[in-house]
Amino acid sequence: MMGDMSDVRWLSAEEQQVWRAFMTAVTKFTEHLDRQLQRDSGMPMAYYEILVALSESPGRALRMSELAEVCLSSRSRLSHAVARLEKEGWVERRACTVDRRGSFATLTDAGFAVLEQAAAGHVTAVREHLFDVLTPEQLRSLAEISRAVDAGLTSECAKAREELADF
């Protein structure tokens, strides 16, 4: 499946330093944001993203599958998450009349209110720990880097899909 051990291009000392610095920053950063949201608004970041996606959609509603795609979430994960958000009264499910398999998730007024509240603290944290610690130059660079990594992973997905198609 994987090439032989001897084929592996191990990381040089400098590469390891970059790699560790990157992972450390990402880990601390995401955990900080997650903790902030959980503490101040009672939801993890993944749930916040769901509310954001709905709030930006026409009619504050989206098909479950579209919502999953936007939120980079699996269908299963989204299903569980929406169940919880529904219990909180922040989201409602509506049947789709055109395609009776389908299901819409809609943001309630209560959900919108919670989102507005949560957004304030979240955006503040993001600004404080990302935008405020980087120079404009670094921000441009970060955007480029992010797009490059994303592109690399997207082509990877395409590759995986091809392999499946080989059957």
Add this chain to the structure above:
Amino acid sequence: MMGDMSDVRWLSAEEQQVWRAFMTAVTKFTEHLDRQLQRDSGMPMAYYEILVALSESPGRALRMSELAEVCLSSRSRLSHAVARLEKEGWVERRACTVDRRGSFATLTDAGFAVLEQAAAGHVTAVREHLFDVLTPEQLRSLAEISRAVDAGLTSECAKAREELADF
């Protein structure tokens, strides 16, 4: 607790673009690595990091609290994780004779073997999706950015500790 809503410095359109690009890349990237490790070696990345930390320590052993610090993990999380790794036979716990509260985690030979095996695929994935898609210039930039973000979060921790000390 938080400033008024009107105090919030919301993100501009460009800032939002950077933010989304960044989060998308990070999410896809970490999930890809996690999935790769889980699939090929039966452990999440956090567990892999534990094995790495132990393998790099003198005597392949570390006090639980030091291990937690190195792995950016809470004590609780580490305790659960080591319990699992012990069940697999990859790690063993030893009592600390000097401080009888303490406990050492040590990497077994089986654990080392599993780590060697896992490292090949993991490093390959990291190289393929990070180092190979970035220019040397971008890598230098990423290192700087990571250190800046990390520093910003570290001072945050210091701030939190100060607040606690205020009581």
Add this chain to the structure above:
DNA sequence: TCATCCTGGTTGAGGGTTCAACAACGCCCG
């Protein structure tokens, strides 16, 4: 010595994610 406080580590409950299995529906073609 003993009371107090701090530190190291574990535990269990609750919640989030994954994975595989499944049900229900649309689609297509013979």
Add this chain to the structure above:
DNA sequence: CGGGCGTTGTTGAACCCTCAACCAGGATGA
């Protein structure tokens, strides 16, 4: 029409993480 086939979405079990509570052992000081 009716039998495959792909799609949509849900479910339950297993696993991982968080949080708060807790125990046990050191450290400090009257």
